[in-house]
Amino acid sequence: MLVEINLLPKKEPRNLSLLFAIVTFSGMILIGAAFLIWQMNEKKEELANVENQVQLTNEILEAKRTKLADFQSASSVQELEKAIKWAEKQPYNLVYVLQKLTKILPERGFLTEFNLEKDSIINLIIQFDTKSEAAYYLNSLLNYKWIDEAVITKEKAGDWEIINNKTPLSDDQLTDLAKKNFFPRYYAEYEIRLNIAELKQAYKSEMEKSKEGNKGEEEGGDSP
Template sequence: MVVEINLLEQKEKRNILPYLVVAFFAFFLLTLAIVFNTQKSNLVEEAVRLDEQIVQVQAEQESFTTSSGGEGSGREELKTSLEQLKGTIVPTVPVVEGLVSLLPERGFFESFALTGTYEITVNVRFDSIQEAAKYTNILLQQSFISDVELAGVETDVVDNTEDLYDYQPRYIASYYIVLEESTLATVGVSTQ
């Protein structure tokens, strides 16, 4: 048996674990620095873009305020004209009720339109031409009406196939009526 004796020192194996841990932490820190740097640059770009949008919106807002400066006076004009119109409101419901109460038994309105502040155009159906004349005379006697003009009377064509005993209005009278402003404002509508 041979015994071998090695008198040379054996080299110790280096412990690379601390180097690996340091390298891992260095790589981790480098990766974190890169990620944070890209996030920071993205946020800076977004902030710059938002600042540009803010400047653009402020410029648009200034252009709207300068252009609406003329509209402000227009709005004031509209408000004053609205107040004037409120002062000249015609009480149409009492006027219509007054005009309807003066109609003969079988007369009725076909149309009613305000053509001016105190001007009315009315189409009325009657059974006879005499009823249209009587209605005109009655309208002229009313205190809330200053002028009445019979614009025309048309004959409604009756179908020959209808029953002869079927009683239908046959005349359409068109009236132009001017209301009395002072009477409407103080007294209102009252039929005589």
């Protein structure tokens, strides 16, 4: 009778629990990685959508700006056309009047506002360095034959005029300071009443003199 005797040690069974845990953990890692990749793709898609929306919004805004610029340009042209038509309907040449009103301003006198209330009444606001300049300008206005009446309706002292009232500095000294610092010193508002007939005659006479002067220059230029 044969008897088998196995002297080798018995193999221990595999740890199925450990294997299952490893497999489970690996699966979770794979699932997590897949989820992260999916989330990243989603974020990229969302970012692309946002960028597209921003670009579209910018295009819409630019289109609106272009339309607004075109509208403003058209409005400016319309306003200019209205102003030209209005000026053409006036009974006298406004450009000529403005040239004459500004010609007698002092060196640092500036016309800041011009209003035509009626055909024969003009309101001006002018900036001066001194109060005496405002009075001198009024006297110069009255030298025009086509101005029936001119008065100062309102006066406003600027910074340098207030200083002048508190310091012994003369007008000439303060004028020099104003030139260096460019401070407005004095504002005067004028009301001017025009004589339309005299104004038309003055304009006509000046235009005739100008034509004669140009004609004389042309004849002088042609002579040997």
